[in-house]
Amino acid sequence: MRRTLIAANWKMNHTVAETNVFFGNFTVSLHTDIELLFCVPFTDLYQTKHILKDTGIKWGAQNVFPAPKGAYTGEISPYMLKEAGCTYVICGHSERRQILKESDEFVAKKVKAVYDNGMIPILCVGETEAERNAGKTKERLQEEIQAIFLQFEEPPMKEIVIAYEPIWAIGTGEASSPEKAEEVALYIRELISTEWGKETSQKIRILYGGSIQSNNISSFITQKNIDGCLIGGAGLKPNELHKIYQKASIKEEE
Ligand code: PGA
Numbered sequence: 531m532r533r534t535l536i537a538a539n540w541k542m543n544h545t546v547a548e549t550n551v552f553f554g555n556f557t558v559s560l561h562t563d564i565e566l567l568f569c570v571p572f573t574d575l576y577q578t579k580h581i582l583k584d585t586g587i588k589w590g591a592q593n594v595f596p597a598p599k600g601a602y603t604g605e606i607s608p609y610m611l612k613e614a615g616c617t618y619v620i621c622g623h624s625e626r627r628q629i630l631k632e633s634d635e636f637v638a639k640k641v642k643a644v645y646d647n648g649m650i651p652i653l654c655v656g657e658t659e660a661e662r663n664a665g666k667t668k669e670r671l672q673e674e675i676q677a678i679f680l681q682f683e684e685p686p687m688k689e690i691v692i693a694y695e696p697i698w699a700i701g702t703g704e705a706s707s708p709e710k711a712e713e714v715a716l717y718i719r720e721l722i723s724t725e726w727g728k729e730t731s732q733k734i735r736i737l738y739g740g741s742i743q744s745n746n747i748s749s750f751i752t753q754k755n756i757d758g759c760l761i762g763g764a765g766l767k768p769n770e771l772h773k774i775y776q777k778a779s780i781k782e783e784e
Contacts, residue, residue: 532735534751535691535758536778537567537652538765539592539620539739540574549574553581556768560586561779565758567618568765569652572606575614583615590618590652593626596636596643608647619644620760622674623654624697634677642681645688652691652760653678654739655718659698667696668717675721685726691735692718693760699740701762708749708756711738715755744773751778 544552549570558566567588570578578589591614595605611619621644622637637653644651655674657667675692694714699706706714715736723731738750739760750756758778764770 531563532733532757534564534778535567535735535737536564536775537569537590537618537693537737537758537760538771539569539623539760539762540571540766541592541625541762542571543766544571544574546574546577549577549581552766552768553578556772558587558772558775564775564778566775569618569620575611575616579615588617590616590620590649592620592623594619594621594640594644596639608643608649611644612647612649616649618650618652618691620652620654620693624656624695624700627654628697634674635680637674638677638681641678641690645686645690648688650689650691652693652737654693654695654760656695656697656700656740662696662698667714671714671718672721675718679725682726685730689733689735691737693737693739694718695739695760701741703741705741705746705750706738708738708746708753711750712753712755715753719755742774744770744777747774747777748780 565588567590568578569590569592582589591611594608594611595602599607621640626632641651641653655671657670661670696706718736719731722734735757736755737758737760738756742759742761743764747759750759
């Protein structure tokens with residue numbers, strides 16, 4: 531069975547002082563089959579590590595540069611993230627693809643670099659509103675995922691997570707319908723099955739992201755092919771995230 535993953539992406543929010551306040555107000559009773567993850571700004575990583583190290587809650591980064599070291603001013607290497615205790619690294623969030631013009635190939639190199647350094651990449655994929663309206667959702671996802679296939683000579687033996695985040699649903703309050711997200715998640719699994727085989731496709735966890743809150747999470751994670759959620763805005767509110775995690779736990783107990 532695939533473990534559920536509830537991942538908060540803090541984006542460019544929370545100073546170290548604010549991180550301390552957040553965790554001072556956040557309580558959770560961890561469920562063994564449901565992972566909880568915080569992807570925090572680079573500057574918060576060591577403080578987050580300090581706070582979470584013995585709790586079972588995981589922490590990770592929101593980006594990485596796909597090279598071991600060298601003349602890449604302003605960038606952070608996979609090994610630096612590993613040293614900071616990151617378990618997961620988000621790769622190719624749509625904000626980076628759109629604002630910083632990251633290409634599918636560059637994102638795919640990040641996924642491979644994270645994987646090769648013993649961490650779990652969370653590859654973000656998703657269509658724009660215009661692509662959705664033009665009926666090009668599957669085409670766009672295929673391009674993004676195909677770029678990953680080109681980086682791997684063999685099917686990955688270790689974990690990779692894929693987050694389906696329709697760009698029009700991010701931060702808008704307008705989530706996808708759970709049925710549509712499930713249809714897309716199934717399509718992603720089929721693409722993986724064709725390239726890497728059924729066994730690998732059944733192991734890969736697929737998340738949904740885009741306007742998830744405590745009042746809609748249940749309808750997403752009860753879908754067969756959705757293994758958790760990537761959460762932006764709601765993950766900055768301790769009480770709301772607590773409720774989201776609790777609702778995810780109820781699914782497991784049913
Ligand atoms: P949101 O963001 O939950 O605020 O819509 C999701 C994301 O960007 O990962």
